[in-house]
Amino acid sequence: MRAFTSVTAKVAPLDRPNVDTDAIIPKQYLKSIKRTGFGQYLFDSWRYLDPGELDVPVASRRPNPDFVLNQPAFRDAQILLSRENFGCGSSREHAVWALDDFGFRAVIASSFADIFYNNSFKTGFLPVALPAEVIESLFEELAATPGYQLTIDLPEQVVITPGGLRHRFDVDDFRKDCLVRGLDEIGLTLQAGDAIRAYEARRREEAPWLFTA
Amino acid sequence: MASAAHTPARTLYEKIWDEHVVQDKGDGSCLIYIDRHLVHEVTSPQAFDGLRLNGRKPWSISANLAVADHNVPTTNRSSGITDPISRTQVEALESNCVESGITLFKMSDLRQGIVHVIGPEQGATLPGMTVVCGDSHTSTHGAFGALAFGIGTSEVEHVLATQCLIAKKTKTLRIVVRGRVGPGVTAKDIVLAIIGRIGTAGGNGYSIEFAGEAITALSMEGRMTVCNMAIEGGARAGLIAVDQTTIAYCKGRPFSPKGDHWDQAAAHWQTLHSDEGALFDKEVVLDAAEIQPQVTWGTSPEMVLPVSASVPDPAKVGDAVKRSGMEKALAYMGLQANQPIEQIRIDKVFIGSCTNSRIEDLRAAAVIVRGRTKAASVKLALVVPGSGLVKAQAEKEGLHTIFLNAGFEWREPGCSMCLAMNADRLEPGERCASTSNRNFEGRQGQGGRTHLVSPAMAAAAGIAGHFVDVRSFA
Ligand code: SF4
Numbered sequence: 001m002r003a004f005t006s007v008t009a010k011v012a013p014l015d016r017p018n019v020d021t022d023a024i025i026p027k028q029y030l031k032s033i034k035r036t037g038f039g040q041y042l043f044d045s046w047r048y049l050d051p052g053e054l055d056v057p058v059a060s061r062r063p064n065p066d067f068v069l070n071q072p073a074f075r076d077a078q079i080l081l082s083r084e085n086f087g088c089g090s091s092r093e094h095a096v097w098a099l100d101d102f103g104f105r106a107v108i109a110s111s112f113a114d115i116f117y118n119n120s121f122k123t124g125f126l127p128v129a130l131p132a133e134v135i136e137s138l139f140e141e142l143a144a145t146p147g148y149q150l151t152i153d154l155p156e157q158v159v160i161t162p163g164g165l166r167h168r169f170d171v172d173d174f175r176k177d178c179l180v181r182g183l184d185e186i187g188l189t190l191q192a193g194d195a196i197r198a199y200e201a202r203r204r205e206e207a208p209w210l211f212t213a
Numbered sequence: 214m215a216s217a218a219h220t221p222a223r224t225l226y227e228k229i230w231d232e233h234v235v236q237d238k239g240d241g242s243c244l245i246y247i248d249r250h251l252v253h254e255v256t257s258p259q260a261f262d263g264l265r266l267n268g269r270k271p272w273s274i275s276a277n278l279a280v281a282d283h284n285v286p287t288t289n290r291s292s293g294i295t296d297p298i299s300r301t302q303v304e305a306l307e308s309n310c311v312e313s314g315i316t317l318f319k320m321s322d323l324r325q326g327i328v329h330v331i332g333p334e335q336g337a338t339l340p341g342m343t344v345v346c347g348d349s350h351t352s353t354h355g356a357f358g359a360l361a362f363g364i365g366t367s368e369v370e371h372v373l374a375t376q377c378l379i380a381k382k383t384k385t386l387r388i389v390v391r392g393r394v395g396p397g398v399t400a401k402d403i404v405l406a407i408i409g410r411i412g413t414a415g416g417n418g419y420s421i422e423f424a425g426e427a428i429t430a431l432s433m434e435g436r437m438t439v440c441n442m443a444i445e446g447g448a449r450a451g452l453i454a455v456d457q458t459t460i461a462y463c464k465g466r467p468f469s470p471k472g473d474h475w476d477q478a479a480a481h482w483q484t485l486h487s488d489e490g491a492l493f494d495k496e497v498v499l500d501a502a503e504i505q506p507q508v509t510w511g512t513s514p515e516m517v518l519p520v521s522a523s524v525p526d527p528a529k530v531g532d533a534v535k536r537s538g539m540e541k542a543l544a545y546m547g548l549q550a551n552q553p554i555e556q557i558r559i560d561k562v563f564i565g566s567c568t569n570s571r572i573e574d575l576r577a578a579a580v581i582v583r584g585r586t587k588a589a590s591v592k593l594a595l596v597v598p599g600s601g602l603v604k605a606q607a608e609k610e611g612l613h614t615i616f617l618n619a620g621f622e623w624r625e626p627g628c629s630m631c632l633a634m635n636a637d638r639l640e641p642g643e644r645c646a647s648t649s650n651r652n653f654e655g656r657q658g659q660g661g662r663t664h665l666v667s668p669a670m671a672a673a674a675g676i677a678g679h680f681v682d683v684r685s686f687a
Contacts (some may be wrong), residue, residue: 093365124369209470
């Protein structure tokens, strides 16, 4: 997995609560059996005026000029700023793949849906939860500052504003460690293979009905 | 060993969690063991690829059960899947299962159906288990007193490779629904009312235990409907304590324990409830008698009201973020503020999905439809059973004839118009009375407008051509 330490980048505003994973990447693209190529369909139904399908080239479609990511000022943003309950809905990890493939490295929001939050770390993508008042102030600063940039420092667990304000955020030690070092979680778990086998042996005694198949 | 008297009172969630900890990582996260992994075609291909890429094999083949449900056609299946992209995905699942030895119910198998319908139906979901699937509605299985939650594709790969997940204990929220619901009010109305109360982010970071008389009075089908939508309330898992209803449902199913194992299991399952005095991080209480049939009016399940209400007026909302959210939702839904819900006319009806496609749901809809005809203005009323076995049971009871005589369509099992990955979908601007669980923008087809309701309410809307209160629809 790609490591994440710190990023300083332009911020794009997505000013709405409950941005769901159906909106991040609509279902017709989930038919792909690959892990890449989803960035072109990110926020598909907000981003294009005409409907899309996996076999329709996006170059032939009409972009919605009002959508934030179609505005030249935000095209190269690597940090997305949004509101509460970001990533709610379907468990599709394709949502993270699409954000990542588009070029985003992190999302800052006041809260996240649990599955999306979890999925993010697996792709080296960082979800940052900050209090609603802080989010509000970031939206205000962003609106007032062309080319607004933020720094996200994961080892220090802070978001730093251009004015030098430092907003601390929480992240589990284990997740942080995996992300900072770009570790393969499955490999790590397999190192605990003996513990898993010991657990299974004990469960066979306690709950044999679970092992009859 | 501590004697029972010294064991602190634990919630059901804590009991199941404690039984599944393989290793404590010390920072609050644990390696937990997964008893059952359900697999479907959409979220698994990249996981199997990942295994191959790293030269890894499934840890425990028999813990997995696979089925294709999201992409399958609901009409004539004899010629296979015509959409080449959907076909590729279903074929990928088949070849991955053949290669790994994982049991798969193929499209032609009578046992095929929506993953969250077939797990319980087969007895593959059992009380006290940890159950995961690359699908957010895995919360459904919590109806059995199982700790069940949705995971992403990387975690699907993790479970395949290790039979474990790295997880952190959630906080616990108990939602008590006191007393009994009135006639015509169903499990779907209860859970929509709950989401209306706590909001779609209300359960973030929690597992919800549903309790109270209105919950324990539900059948297993009703309990699955409630737990199915725990995720719509922001909670990854929903749980309901095990009782005789649960145990009776599990008995004699193909994957259920037999003989001595059954007796041992059933004895253990009796302990799967929150102890007297167990502490929850939060509690919410609702009065069942106050719950009416519910209809969503917006693009989030929390945008829900009793059928007797009118569409809300954003002008009356002080909070700016909330107001603009409502305005966006009303614009998308093509609704006017203050319009009575019963005057909203619909174009299509969808009765199905892992929320409401079990035999009881179909019976409830058939009771309303019997001897009546679909409104001429309703273009399509789809009934999609949750599994081949549900379909066979319904046909044995003659339900299909009731639907067909009324002008409803009777289809093959699958996810269908719940998310419109197959050919069943809404056209832009079309409005649907749907028994599914998500009314997000575009969920049932780009530009489509979804109103979430119970099966009886969907059926009644199909007959009347607009929403009606089933209680007065005699
Ligand atoms: S029926 Fe709908 S919600 Fe349920 S698994 Fe299928 S697509 Fe998901």
